[in-house]
Amino acid sequence: MYEWDLQIALVRCREGRFPDYREVFSLKVSYLALSLLGGAMLFAGGAQAQGKITNHVAEGNLQVTHNVGCIAREDAKTSYTPADLYASIFDCIEKEQYGSAVDLYVMAFARGTFDMQRVKDKSAYQALSVLRMVTFQKMDEAQRTAFGTALENYSKDGIAGACEFLKGQNAPDYYPKYMIAHGMGGFTNKDDDGLVTPFDAAAAWQLTLTKAGICAGK
DSSP states (O other): OOOOOOHHHHHHHHHOOOOTTTOOOOOHGGGGGGGHHHHEEEEHHHHTTTOOOOOOTOOOOTSOOOOOSSGGGGGOOTTHHHHHHHHHHHHHHHHHHHHHHHHHHHHHHHHHHHHHHHHHOOGGGGHHHHHHHHHHHHOOOHHHHHHHHHHHHHHHHHHHHHHHHHHHHHHSOOHOOOOHSSSSSHOTTTTTTOOSSSSSSSHHHHHHTTSTTTTTTO
């Protein structure tokens, strides 16, 4: 799918660099995530300079399962994965509907954090970061600036409303293949569904929003 996504996972896996998703999510800090675009482009450019890279991708890696276009957060069903939402985010940006794009960005982060609690393979957790980088890479400079401004404004005025909205939603009910197939387990554990068992989805969703996610301290 992407010539460098597996390489990122492999390098970080070897170095033991897995992000601590227990940190409180700050939308102001997340604005800095836009700088990941530069790193992604440098990485891709360096790979091309070194010659052709053989890309091995497990089936379902970062796969969009519901291509719904730009939607309001109220229309984002619990069956929509972060991969689906990032596709929708870019659609919203193309239509200059930045408020909806930021709403979905927050939701994608929350659902991705939830998925990290139920997916066993830590090397798969990079899926969310790669989805973000790929989306930012597709934006032009004007779109990145406009989205960054919308994100900053949202951090001031929209976070409380986002928390209330997400707390009223049920836990995601899709199978997180987009993430599972992104990790090393997608190649080595094909007879395993990749999920933590037992797993209390309702409790994990509330934990995502109150202690491990965007609504901590709200």
